[in-house]
Amino acid sequence: MSGFTVPEIAWGPMVPVMVVLLTAVVGVLVEAFVPAAHRRAVQLTLTLAALAGSIVAIAALWSDTERTGGTDVLGGSLVVDGPTLVLQATIALLALLSTLVVADRVTGGEDAFAPAAAAVPGSDYEELARRRGLRQTEVFPLLLFATGGMMVFPATTDLLTLFVALEVLSLPLYLLSGMARRRRLLSQEASMKYFLLGAFVSAIMLFGIGLLYGYSGSLRFADIAAATATPNGMEGLLVVGALMLLAGLFFKVGAVPFHMWTPDVYQGAPTPVTGFMAACTKVAAFGALLRVVYGMLPGMAWDLDVVLWVVAILTMVVGTVAALVQTDVKRLLAYSSIAHAGFVLTGVVALDDAGLTAVLFYLLAYGAATVGAFGLVSLVREQGPGEDGTTTLLGEATRLPQWAGLGRTHPVVAVTFTLFLLSFAGIPLTAGFVGKFAVFSAAVEGGAWQLALVGVLASAAAAFFYVRIIVLMFFTSPHDAADDAPAGPTPAVGAVASDDVADGGTQAAATGVAVATSAPERATTTVAAGEGLTVVAVAVCAVLTVLLGVAPSPVLDAIASVAVLLP
């Protein structure tokens, strides 16, 4: 039996991840030692600095990686190669933009988070915390921990590290989901569900890892890949193990049939967190999926094809069909994110370099539009008489009829949102089109033209519900929308509650805490000004979406020049 050999650690390539995780630790200390009045400023500065620093570090590593193809950092546990850097940069950038949205406050210093998340909704303690003006600043270190985990997730070539990274990125997200300031029950329900299902799928994945270890005797991707090349009579273990491992990854990307948490959690979580989750988690999880499929299981590509095909088609179809009947913006975007997971999967199926480049680009394009879209959702608010009778901002106006006529009252917001929707729909001259084109043509070249055809048809159908929102914003007056609501393609408003959130939603509406949901008649829709942080983030996302749509070549070239996975 050989003794333990200390792996050689290359510290340089780890800097991007280390900066983020160490700052998160410092953030926890800040919570303990810095006076409450200064915490927010300190935390925000630290978070932004860490993410920016991480991006700078990635830039510094770029040329080396382009030359050498990448380094094995931790004896096979962590690999820093081209795709890793691209994914890490994407995650760090999207997290940076999300942080801006998370940190933004509207009038009265009110952010999106409950002052005392652990309190029972509607309790005296919560009311007290609200009156005292307590603020939630643990959000920032939690965000950094999650980001750190996400950055490790696609970089690992070792099943154990993969699992640890998964937990590091998931646990903070479970917490963040439950912290919404408004509609507390919905938020807590979301958090609970996410946690239960996440834990469940972690168990499945761990079981799969166990089976794979049993088959190959190793946790390294490379060793497992080598083992699949020579049949040893235990292929049953391999197949079932690989499937269970993939189930965990499919859960994280929100692919059908592992998608069911997505609408509930996206709707319940605080909107800035939803944006962060929808964009960054998906990038990280697809990164890991790419590495598993390309790096660990190329030997069983023949079997995997079936799985990927079935899941991709189901995901595109279910995501699109379900999105067609949604009445809530956040749920609609959730189903649209499911459909997008299907589109990316078609690129994954291609299993070649063009597919890799396409997927990486698609994730960036999708992430930018997602953070921007959810950022805007967090600004579109209900307005109504508050406790003292004056007009105050209430919760977010997420029911679709409330968005009617936004194009006339707030044209800039509506046009920007339209831009993101067009990008989701894949209309030319937006980043989404280039992304879709890239993944579909990669799929066609990889011989999966049927899949690309389903994708094109699904995109065409999906365009209808994006266009529906555009029409609603620009060509419907709020009055009409209210009249139309009970019939036709925009189903009853009540359906939001009865929709899928069987009890939680209705309860939240019934409890006095969620003032906003219980007073839709009096409330009008408006756009909150905020401190400008969200506006900056949304503007950056909009510019990215246009730039990547009009002149994608530099980015595509850059990605293509490093798009080789190290074993």
Next chain:
Amino acid sequence: MHTLISLTAPAVVPAVEPAVAADWPGADAAVLLVALPLLSAAVLLLLGRRSDRWGHWLGVLASAGSFVVGLLLLLGMLGLPAEQRVHDVHLGTWLDAGALSIDAGLRVDPLSLTFVLLVTFVGTLIHVYSVAYMEHDAARRRFFAYLNLFVAAMLLLVLADSYVLLFVGWEGVGLASYLLIGFWNHHTPYAVAAKKAFVANRVGDVGLLVAMGLMFATFGSLDFSTVHANVAQTSESTLTLIGIALLVAACGKSAQFPLQSWLGDAMAGPTPVSALIHAATMVTAGVYLIVRSGVIYAGAPTAQLVVAIIGAITLLFGAVVGCAKDDIKKALAASTMSQIGYMVLAAGLGPIGYAFAIFHLVTHGFFKAGMFLGAGSVMHGMDDQVDMRRFGGLGRYMKITYFTFMAGWLAILGIPPFAGFFSKDKIIEAAFVPVDGQPWRAWVFGTVALLGAGITAFYMSRLFFMTFEGQKRWSTTREGKEQHPHESPALMWVPMAVLAVGSVALGWVLQAVGFVTWLEPSVGHAEHEEPVLGVPVLIGLTLIAVALGLALAWRRYAVSTVPVVPPVGTVLTRAARVDLYQDAVNDAVLVEPGQYLTRSLVYGDKAVVDGAVTGLARVTVGIGDLVRRAQNGFARSYAAVMVVGVVVLAVVVLAVRG
């Protein structure tokens, strides 16, 4: 004139895709064609109200600038021998990553240049007209921004050297059309019309996307040169599929059967828009697409036959609908549909028809735009009244409009020597040319085209007589507001006059300079073939049909009194008034099932929550219900679904492994 005459010099041209000629630096100027109006649109939109005062003139200038560039290109190209008149201008690489590489480039050749000149010339005239027509509209600057945007997109569409870039222009004109139809979107019906056009166009877009997908899969590239060069090695079935998909795209954009219903509703937009987009240019993009893809259709005779059939159906359909419409703009829209049907029919006849399709497209662009502007002028003088039963005798009050409209009317009737005579008669002749092995085709298509000419004469004369001749039937003080028809300002009638000159002389001039030969480098050369009946016989028959239609219209609408309230009419009239039940068919085939599906989904959802299962059509509820039922909010069910998912996937994999 001397240079123009040289057009007729006999050219040796291959019948299929011509080789792209060597460098001609002049072609690079083509970029300016698109850039000028695009820049202008950007400036107008970005500067906002600050440019309100002079914005419309900038719009006019940009469009005129493009026309001048086009003219210079034409002169340059005339200096080249015929076989060197096809040029691809490489603009740069749009996307490049490994196997995925898309170049952006423009193709300057006789076909695209013809479109460029038509779009920019008619476009500039309509810009000028709009300066006066939209004078009282607070958002005039925005209107011009959209018009410029449209011109830029249309030029990009016709100049693109690949289907991808063409698609960008295709979507661009769709967007501009959507914005302009809904320009007065404070009226709900207008916004609804805009939406309808948008949806019909999306159906067409799917066709183009599918065609592009097929081409990319087959040829590995989407630029015209590569696609056309590789057609010969491709199976007929693939080419047929591509051809049909392209035809679907053309039907959506050019309002051909069965996607034609949006054109009538699109008349809700300002009249100059109807003239430019829905008569002269955008709606002809489908014809352009088919002619440009002629090489593909050459390898797919079935698809080509379908094109001709669609064209023939639409030309009759539009003509019949045109006979019953009382709204002057909707009658013109039906006529546009019918005339484009002629062009599509010609395009479906193969190489012998391509040049005539484009020929008719150009003359139609002039006379139809002229008539639309005339209709706008009438509306301008009659307080936006569009009901022809409320016109009558206007010729005496609006002399210039009367004579310019008359030029367009005679042109569309095909009375010699007006423009339509030269272009439409050629299509009728070509339709009568026999095809080997299928003698029925010549007789069917020829008869339809001939019949169409007669009906066209009837409904266009009806329109003309109801508006300009006969008794006054205007609203009186008692019915509301008394009307005082008056001639429009010079800014409006000058463009009409210019277009009228085109309607009178363009056919003869283009014939004389050898327009058909000039197009040969782009569309290929076709040997002259004899129709089943002699040419003089055909011309005679056509003129008789036209004369019959005209006489009938004269008797019913100029001599007898036209009732102000439409009579009940025969079954056919009533059917034609509602577009031959097209909307009803659309509702039954497309809208109803869709609404039923969504309603069922919502209803099914309620049923699930209430625990009550009600009788609904099993199939429709099936899918949505399943999704809904599964998404019930309980974490335990979600977990169960995941487990079942893993198990099912495992079973599938193991089954496939055998």
